[in-house]
Amino acid sequence: MLFGRAKKNPIKIADKGAVEWKYTTCGYCSTGCSIEVGLNAEGKAVASRGVGDASVNQGKLCIKGIFEHELFTSANRGKTPLLRERAIDPYREASWDEALDRTASEIKRIQQKYGRDSVAIVSTGQILTEEFYTLGKLTRGVIGTNNYDGNTTLCMASAVSGYKRSFGSDGPPGCYDDFSHTECLIAFGSNLPEQHPIIYWRLKMALEKRTFPVIVVDPRVTMFAQMADIHLPITPGTDVVLLNSLAHVILKEGLQDQAYIDAHTSGFEDFSKLVEQYDPITASRLCGIDEDTIRHVARLYAKAGAAMSIWTMGINQSTHGSDGVVGINSLNLITGNIGKPGGTSLSITGQCNAMGTREWSSCSGLPGYRALEKEKDRLEVAQFWGIDADFFPEKRGLFMTDIFPAIETGQIKALWLIATNPMTSMPNTPRIRKTLEKLEFMVVQDAYADVECTNYAHVFLPAALWGEKEGVFTNTERRVNLVRKVMQPHGDSKPDLWIFNEMAKRFERGQQIRFPETSSEVFDEMRELSRGRMLNYSGMSHDKIEAQRGIQWPCPEGTETGSPRLYTDGVFQTPDGHAKLIPVRFVNNNECPDSEYPFWLNSGRVVEHFHTRTRTGKIGNCNKFSPTPYMEMNPDAADELGIEHSSYVRLVSRRGDAVVMVQLTQRVGRDMLFIPFHFHDCVNRLTLGLLDPYSRQPAFKQNSVRVEKIDQQEAARLNFERRAF
Numbered sequence: 001m002l003f004g005r006a007k008k009n010p011i012k013i014a015d016k017g018a019v020e021w022k023y024t025t026c027g028y029c030s031t032g033c034s035i036e037v038g039l040n041a042e043g044k045a046v047a048s049r050g051v052g053d054a055s056v057n058q059g060k061l062c063i064k065g066i067f068e069h070e071l072f073t074s075a076n077r078g079k080t081p082l083l084r085e086r087a088i089d090p091y092r093e094a095s096w097d098e099a100l101d102r103t104a105s106e107i108k109r110i111q112q113k114y115g116r117d118s119v120a121i122v123s124t125g126q127i128l129t130e131e132f133y134t135l136g137k138l139t140r141g142v143i144g145t146n147n148y149d150g151n152t153t154l155c156m157a158s159a160v161s162g163y164k165r166s167f168g169s170d171g172p173p174g175c176y177d178d179f180s181h182t183e184c185l186i187a188f189g190s191n192l193p194e195q196h197p198i199i200y201w202r203l204k205m206a207l208e209k210r211t212f213p214v215i216v217v218d219p220r221v222t223m224f225a226q227m228a229d230i231h232l233p234i235t236p237g238t239d240v241v242l243l244n245s246l247a248h249v250i251l252k253e254g255l256q257d258q259a260y261i262d263a264h265t266s267g268f269e270d271f272s273k274l275v276e277q278y279d280p281i282t283a284s285r286l287c288g289i290d291e292d293t294i295r296h297v298a299r300l301y302a303k304a305g306a307a308m309s310i311w312t313m314g315i316n317q318s319t320h321g322s323d324g325v326v327g328i329n330s331l332n333l334i335t336g337n338i339g340k341p342g343g344t345s346l347s348i349t350g351q352c353n354a355m356g357t358r359e360w361s362s363c364s365g366l367p368g369y370r371a372l373e374k375e376k377d378r379l380e381v382a383q384f385w386g387i388d389a390d391f392f393p394e395k396r397g398l399f400m401t402d403i404f405p406a407i408e409t410g411q412i413k414a415l416w417l418i419a420t421n422p423m424t425s426m427p428n429t430p431r432i433r434k435t436l437e438k439l440e441f442m443v444v445q446d447a448y449a450d451v452e453c454t455n456y457a458h459v460f461l462p463a464a465l466w467g468e469k470e471g472v473f474t475n476t477e478r479r480v481n482l483v484r485k486v487m488q489p490h491g492d493s494k495p496d497l498w499i500f501n502e503m504a505k506r507f508e509r510g511q512q513i514r515f516p517e518t519s520s521e522v523f524d525e526m527r528e529l530s531r532g533r534m535l536n537y538s539g540m541s542h543d544k545i546e547a548q549r550g551i552q553w554p555c556p557e558g559t560e561t562g563s564p565r566l567y568t569d570g571v572f573q574t575p576d577g578h579a580k581l582i583p584v585r586f587v588n589n590n591e592c593p594d595s596e597y598p599f600w601l602n603s604g605r606v607v608e609h610f611h612t613r614t615r616t617g618k619i620g621n622c623n624k625f626s627p628t629p630y631m632e633m634n635p636d637a638a639d640e641l642g643i644e645h646s647s648y649v650r651l652v653s654r655r656g657d658a659v660v661m662v663q664l665t666q667r668v669g670r671d672m673l674f675i676p677f678h679f680h681d682c683v684n685r686l687t688l689g690l691l692d693p694y695s696r697q698p699a700f701k702q703n704s705v706r707v708e709k710i711d712q713q714e715a716a717r718l719n720f721e722r723r724a725f
């Protein structure tokens, strides 16, 4: 990462011959950095640089952003549609008409034979918001399947669910500027320097001006834990215990903000009764944090004039993920830390446009945070789209993680995957492989032809990359930023918006609904649908967004710019306007280590890779830092088993096995292993992925495994095979 400071030598970047710079927004993570791509005299993308006057990144980029322009010409981009009759046949090239006709006719055939919901659609957090909105219109208003979800169920579903339960609506209430005002920060299960390097830089900038305690809760000694003032190495999957105990101490010692609780929350009595049971002595035995530290942290947080919590997958990817988010929200409600500068409950999102799908894709409901369960919302959207409201289901269908078991049992016969790669990202991939083989018809729509799921598909639709099309992304702090088209789509690949519009034309219902051709016309529809709502885009336009380098919603028409915080008036999106203090009881259903599988298996992200490496695996300057699947292991644990640094080992769980290279480090305790989740046929061959009862998000991080020695020659051969693209 580039930590430029005025007093240090300026960073010099070799002159790549760029003659023109085009504005866009980074297409990897949810930080939302404004980026300019440099084109040379031949129109080739040769460089990327951060945008100096963008408030999010102020000219900085992480390593992924710095090399993002190389994606346009990276290996194995999809160039032309591919077709085959059976998943065991070789693919042949096809025209767009042929590929789309086949897809539409198969969807119709299967729906006619098995019913509307026998077709499932699973999308992503990577495409543009206008594309999400259009896909939602196509799915909810034309195709009419209710089994439609996004891969955000693997990363953000618990945050969404927790926000809805506590505040009555999704929507992170805070912003990055809160670092500049807070007096205490707790990060739960978030390795910010690696996952969101530029958000971390914002935190560091705030700390350079003014110190305040930074507390990191993480079972692993992450990069973030190493810089923290206090590190709480919690037992995996026990965050709810710690959160209840923090609340216990705050209430016991009368440190709560009773005026805020009385004015703006409901459920205080039941909440107090529940946390009464989580005294620090009892809690310490469950969560592994000593009682004095629990008391100390609770006092620090409650006594701070403003305190904030951030979290990422350490909270979300658990069977207690939604409860963990509710617990964090409650901690902030009882201390009066919602809707004020430096006081917030801020989920740090994963993918570049995970927020866009939450807001507009209609996966879990209808556009603009509307719910299928509410008649008024169904009527509003039906009228706006010009369809019969009875066509909408009255409650949401299956989550992504329930769609695969429904394929397994024959309830779902066709699957359309859009920019997602469950053969690498879902837990228990041996089961997913078997599941995909059962489908009668499968389509993969992706920018890369070699994404692992194409091995099981019948049709491949090559999609344009982020900078080959135009539209918006929303970042972690609700900032809508503009992706300008920098480059023509590769080969004959097409923007996802074009693909959805073309698909709509092939259905009778699609011919009766308006599907605008350009993203700015789609954006106009979203503006109209958002008018008067909390999620208000009506004061934005593409040009205004670019001029301001991103605008935070709500931004009602007539306002100059957006709003940095939600709930500043203490009024929430619940029927009575009060936030809910919800008691959450801890039930230990983690897959804990035992004598047969004695290690906790944890997984997470590294800075140089993104998700399933579909992109970063092909960028030499990213891939070179960790080209091969590896595992962090404690040296003492390795010594006991006679395992050496840099040797290969086999990991075995109750689901399957995986071969990895050993990296000895004190970052993990004696009973813990950590593997970056990016590699195909690796950590998710081992994971169980029990589902959260509210969010249906899998527990990726609480699994048990054993370590076995393995023939080094054979392991090296396997490793080499898996590195080939």
Ligand code: SF4
Residues within 6 Å of the ligand: 026, 027, 028, 029, 030, 031, 032, 033, 057, 060, 061, 062, 063, 064, 065, 066, 196, 197, 198, 199
């Ligand atoms: S921090 Fe995220 S948004 Fe910013 S350059 Fe890196 S990957 Fe892109």
